[in-house]
Amino acid sequence: MPEAAYTTxxxxxxxxxxxxxxxxxxxxxxxxxxxxxxLARLTHAPETVxxxxxxxxxxxxxxxxLSIGDGELAxxxxxxxxxxxxxxxxxxxxxxxLGFLGAAQIDRFANINTTVIGDYRKPSTRLPGAGxxxxxxASCKEVLITLRHNKRAFVNKLDFLTSSGHMxxxxxxxxxxxxxxGPTAVITDLGILTPDPESRELTLTSVHSGVTTQKVxxxxxxxxxxxxxxxxxxxxxxxxxxxxxxxxxxxxxxHAGQA
Amino acid sequence: xxxxxxxxxxxxxxxxxxxxxxxxGFTHLIPxxxxxxxxxxxxxxxxxxxxxxxxxxxxLIGAGCAAKLVFSWGGNPGVGSLHRLRDAVENNWPAPLEIxxxxxAGMAAAYAAGAxxxxxxxxxxxxxxxxxKYNSKIKxxxxxxxxxxxxxxxxHRPDVTVxxxxxxxxxxxxxxxxxxxxxxxxxxxxxxSIITVEEIVDELAxxxxxxVLPSWVIGAVCQVKGGAFPSYAQGYYPRNNAFYxxxxxxxxxxxxxxxWIERHVMGTKDFEGFRQSLEGATQYA
Numbered sequence: 001m002p003e004a005a006y007t008t009x010x011x012x013x014x015x016x017x018x019x020x021x022x023x024x025x026x027x028x029x030x031x032x033x034x035x036x037x038x039l040a041r042l043t044h045a046p047e048t049v050x051x052x053x054x055x056x057x058x059x060x061x062x063x064x065x066l067s068i069g070d071g072e073l074a075x076x077x078x079x080x081x082x083x084x085x086x087x088x089x090x091x092x093x094x095x096x097x098l099g100f101l102g103a104a105q106i107d108r109f110a111n112i113n114t115t116v117i118g119d120y121r122k123p124s125t126r127l128p129g130a131g132x133x134x135x136x137x138a139s140c141k142e143v144l145i146t147l148r149h150n151k152r153a154f155v156n157k158l159d160f161l162t163s164s165g166h167m168x169x170x171x172x173x174x175x176x177x178x179x180x181x182g183p184t185a186v187i188t189d190l191g192i193l194t195p196d197p198e199s200r201e202l203t204l205t206s207v208h209s210g211v212t213t214q215k216v217x218x219x220x221x222x223x224x225x226x227x228x229x230x231x232x233x234x235x236x237x238x239x240x241x242x243x244x245x246x247x248x249x250x251x252x253x254x255h256a257g258q259a
Numbered sequence: 260x261x262x263x264x265x266x267x268x269x270x271x272x273x274x275x276x277x278x279x280x281x282x283x284g285f286t287h288l289i290p291x292x293x294x295x296x297x298x299x300x301x302x303x304x305x306x307x308x309x310x311x312x313x314x315x316x317x318x319l320i321g322a323g324c325a326a327k328l329v330f331s332w333g334g335n336p337g338v339g340s341l342h343r344l345r346d347a348v349e350n351n352w353p354a355p356l357e358i359x360x361x362x363x364a365g366m367a368a369a370y371a372a373g374a375x376x377x378x379x380x381x382x383x384x385x386x387x388x389x390x391x392k393y394n395s396k397i398k399x400x401x402x403x404x405x406x407x408x409x410x411x412x413x414x415h416r417p418d419v420t421v422x423x424x425x426x427x428x429x430x431x432x433x434x435x436x437x438x439x440x441x442x443x444x445x446x447x448x449x450x451x452s453i454i455t456v457e458e459i460v461d462e463l464a465x466x467x468x469x470x471v472l473p474s475w476v477i478g479a480v481c482q483v484k485g486g487a488f489p490s491y492a493q494g495y496y497p498r499n500n501a502f503y504x505x506x507x508x509x510x511x512x513x514x515x516x517x518x519w520i521e522r523h524v525m526g527t528k529d530f531e532g533f534r535q536s537l538e539g540a541t542q543y544a
Contacts, residue, residue, distance in 0.1 A: 030337055053363060054285050054438045066500045067336030069286025069438045071491050082470075083285055083310070083441045084371045087364040092383045111387075115360075120393050126348045128334030128341075130362040131311075135384045164387030177408065178386050255500040 006236050008189040009148075010244060011208045013039060014236045016100075016146045016187040024097040025049040027136050030068045032146045033100035035247070036187075038064060042243050051096065053132040055081045064251040068131075072254075087132070091139050094179060099140030101133055101163065103147050105155050108201050108222050110145060110165030110183035112137070113158040120160060130162050137163035142184045149188035154220040166200035173200070190216045192233065201225050208233045261431025261454075261477035266486075267529065269453045269479040270296045273419050279306040281370075281417040281449065282315055285440025286336065287493060289315050290423040292486035292530035293455055298322045299525060308415055310366045310441065314489070314506050317341040318524070320356060321516050327357040329415075331366045338503055342510040352513065360394055365412045370441045372414035373448025385410040420449035423487045424472075425494060427456045428463045431474035437493030439470050446472055455483040457495050483530050 006014075016036035020026060022045040028037045034052075038061065041048045049058050054069030058078030065073050074080050081090070090096065103112035104127050114133060118124035137143055143165075147153055165183045167173045173182050182200075186193040191207040203225040204216055209232055217224045236244075264272070274280065274297060282290050294315040297305075301324075307316055308329040313336070319325055321343030333344050347356035361369070368380030381400070386408070391397040400411045422442045424435040433454050435442060446452045454472070459482050465471050474480075485495075489502035509519045523540070527533045 054287070055440070056438065066338070066503065067286045067498065069440075070500075071287070071437070071493055071497055074287070074437045074493060080438060082439050082443065083363070084367040084444055087367045087382070088371075092364065115389070120389075123349060126333075126340075126345045129330070129332050129360060130388070130390060131332035132363040134362045134386075134388045134390070135364040135382070138386055139383065161387065161389045167387055173387075176387055179383065255504070 006241055008208070010241065011233070011236060012146060012148070012187060012189040013244060014240045015192060015208065015233050016144065017043065017240070019144055019185055019187065020045050020048055020098065023047045025051060025095065027051050027053070027091065027096045027099045027140055029101045029133065029136070030065070031102050033102055034064055035244070036146060037100055038247060039240070039244050042247065043240060051090065053083070053086060055083055055086045057081065057090070062250065063254040064247060066255055087135060091132070091135055094139060096140045097142065099136035099143045099180070101136060101143060101145050103145055103153070105153055105158050106145065106147060106186065107155060107158050109167060109169045110186060110195060110202055111158060111161050111167065112145065112163045112165060113160045115160040115162045117159055133163040137165065137182070138178045138180060140180050142181050144185055144187065145183050146187045149190040149216065149219045151219060151221045154222070156222045166195055169200040170198070190219060196225065203227050204230060206231045206233045209235055261474040261480045263429070263431060263459070264479045264481055266292060266296050266455060266481040266483055267300070269481050270300055273451045273453055273478055274300075274302055276302055277304045278302075278418040279308065281308040281415065281420045281445045283309060283420065283422050283440060283442050283445040284487065284490065285310060285438055286498070287438035287440065287491060288423040288435070288442070288487050289313055289490035290421045290455055290486065291315055291488055291490065292483040293421045293423070293453060294319055295524050295530060295533060297324060298520065308417055310363055311336070312341060312344055314341070314503065317343040317506075317510055318520065320344055320347050321353065321510065322520055323353045325356060326354070327359065329359040329361070331361045331363045335503060335507060338507050342507070343516060346513065359396065360390060361397070361412065362388070362390060365397065365410065367441055369412045369415040370444035370448055373416050374444040377414055379411045379413050382410050382412070415445070415448050417445070417449040419451045419453065420445045421453045421455070422446060423455045423492070425457050425492055426463060427454070427459050427480045429459060429461065431477055431480045432463055433472040433477060433480065434463050434465045435470045435472070443470055443472060447476060451478045452476070453479045453481065455481045455486040457484055457486070457492050458482065485534060486530055488534065
């Protein structure tokens with residue numbers, strides 16, 4: 001496939017989708033995670049159980065929802081439960097394999113910020129806030145994070161810790177008795193980072209085709225750890241690209257309606 | 260027993276300046292008509308509780324009704340920022356806005372505790388996050404049986420909860436389906452409640468185990484067809500995603516926001532008038 005046959009965002013979504021094991025129960029955030037989760041369901045992981053915090057369990061939307069509670073999600077769900085039930089029985093009850101989150105900022109131990117840029121009481125940018133993320137990050141058995149890779153996002157120190165990753169690294173997450181294992185991969189538009197098994201520090205393990213290790217290091221706000229052997233992410237397949245583009249086109253058409 | 264009222268009468272009778280209000284509806288069934296009526300009647304100094312402030316609280320905040328916001332996710336879903344909320348937090352416009360910030364799980368636990376008449380809700384949450392540093396209402400307690408560290412949040416007890424639902428019968432019993440969010444808990448947690456509905460019917464015909472709020476736990480029921488627009492009512496109309504996108508432009512600047520509120524909300528008598536005004540405008544702005 002020629003170099004410019006896909007965009008960096010498409011590569012990111014496809015790389016994220018590949019991380020999803022068929023049959024996993026998956027708690028999905030809106031935006032990039034939702035696109036990746038649905039792409040996985042429409043390609044290699046048809047038995048994935050998609051769960052959105054609005055209470056929809058086992059949903060199979062034909063188009064991507066704009067909000068976390070679009071009617072499309074409820075209409076195609078196996079079950080719809082109340083929000084208190086969702087967070088208590090399903091999430092805190094430890095029934096979800098994989099949480100899938102986005103972020104505005106991330107640090108070297110995959111702690112994330114979706115609350116404010118700048119000082120909390122005098123923010124330069126007020127972001128939406130926590131939503132379901134802190135308890136998704138705490139209670140899902142594993143967590144995937146996807147976001148675009150640049151120095152504004154990959155910071156040496158978070159302005160606010162909204163959702164816990166590996167805290168200060170090492171066994172600090174386990175000592176806090178957070179129920180889940182925490183983030184197991186961070187998928188960006190440049191490559192894939194995974195936590196070191198001991199220090200839990202994010203380590204560059206794969207770069208997407210055409211991206212240099214140097215470029216990823218320069219786009220990270222701390223001295224990024226690089227694996228001894230960095231692999232190159234497999235190129236998007238025709239099926240992956242076609243499925244993602246069809247999904248995005250259907251979605252754009254549906255969301256433009258009733259203007 | 261619920262009284263069946265006109266929406267403007269219900270707001271006049273139930274909502275007072277300085278009240279703590281919860282207008283709930285998790286993406287679905289957001290009570291926009293009631294929010295507009297609160298703006299029209301110029302209620303002030305309100306404490307607004309809501310998991311996802313959404314466009315409805317962006318409008319109330321921008322219109323100067325709010326003194327405090329209790330929330331857990333304040334964005335325009337899938338679109339971006341709530342510009343009026345941000346302007347209040349970042350620049351104190353039109354007035355300073357006190358913030359009490361939670362996560363969804365904490366808000367859900369607080370509503371469930373309120374509905375249960377318990378003083379606080381308990382959850383396995385907030386561990387490792389910075390939220391407890393800035394919200395003194397989030398505390399940690401030890402489980403008396405296992406010693407596990409758990410989070411506690413005080414119960415939400417709104418003076419008034421307002422929700423929108425699909426149907427009521429003539430007795431004022433209310434049926435809700437689809438994404439039911441925290442609506443039931445929010446109504447049961449409140450001292451007073453107003454429920455707007457798409458239609459009032461002779462027979463609810465609710466299947467067993469439906470989410471039904473019986474008339475005797477409700478203050479007022481008001482029929483407002485389309486009253487959740489631009490959010491949606493399952494079985495009646497879809498979410499108007501195009502309007503949610505347009506709101507980004509309307510709300511971005513103070514002037515365009517104020518013009519929109521003056522023309523379409525303050526300048527109309529009721530929600531039907533608002534919808535006609537909006538349809539009459541070549542653009543929503």
